[in-house]
Amino acid sequence: MKNILITGASGDIGSDIARKFAQNDNRLILVYNNSKKTIDNLLDELMDKCELVSYKCDLSDEELINAMIDDIIKKYKHIDYLINVAGVSLIKQIQDASIDDYNYIFDNNVKSIIFLTKHVSKYMIKEHFGKIINISSIWGKVGASMESIYSASKGAINSFTLALAKELGYSNITVNAICPGLIEGKMNSFLSENEKQTLIDNTPISRIGTGLDVANLCEFLCSEKANFITGQIITVDGGFTL
Helix, strand or coil: CEEEEEECCCCHHHHHHHHHHCCCCEEEEEEECCCHHHHHHHHHHHCCCCEEEEEECCCCCHHHHHHHHHHHHHHHCCCCEEEECCCCCCCCCHHHCCHHHHHHHHHHHHHHHHHHHHHHHHHHHHHCCEEEEEECCCHHHHCCCCCHHHHHHHHHHHHHHHHHHHHHHHHCEEEEEEEECCECCHHHCCCCHHHHHHHHHCCCCCCCECHHHHHHHHHHHCCHHHCCCCCCEEEECCCCCC
16 A cells, blocks of 8 residues: 655645545545645545545644654554645735745745655655655746745755755655646636636647646656656646746
8 A cells, every 4th residue: 555645635736636646555644734624525525435544734843744754654654655735825026025925935835845855755765665746836947927935935846856856866766846837726816817818828738727737747757657757847837838
């Protein structure tokens, strides 16, 4: 049985990734922070498909992460796949951004992934096996106006992914990042219909992405077919950044 830890499992992308991996030979370890009702609904939805467990954890707190991982290892012995989905966004001009804004973005988008990977990877190294996927953003590659701090945080995750792939490859651990473009869901709910249509018009595939588009790539990267793929920053945006 594969143990799959998915953070941000209550979000649109995280929940679709959970649905994709909900198979009899998997145990899903779903991590959330505030959205207990959403997680409970997801657990109810998937309970007949695979073994499920959920953890509430503030991923900006390394001590809480350490305690959670220790408990998971004690109960379930190993973590095979780590899929880092949890993150937050911020739309604000840099002149108006405060140190609190900076800390909020980097604590949740960068430190959380670094801390979690630190504590999970030491067990993967012992097993000489593991797959780590970091959900980044196209803005980490090309930048977005009014989202400079957010873009910087995702750029940091891309660099972290590249370095970690070199560091952990000798332990048979692959590390890759996925950079979604516009994905249908709550994070982009602030966009008007006209704004969405403008983005669609500038996307060669001519539609907004879905969490399933990201989940499909996660499934491939965690399969044996991707055992020789590591250190890649893969864009899933329908051609928007071409």
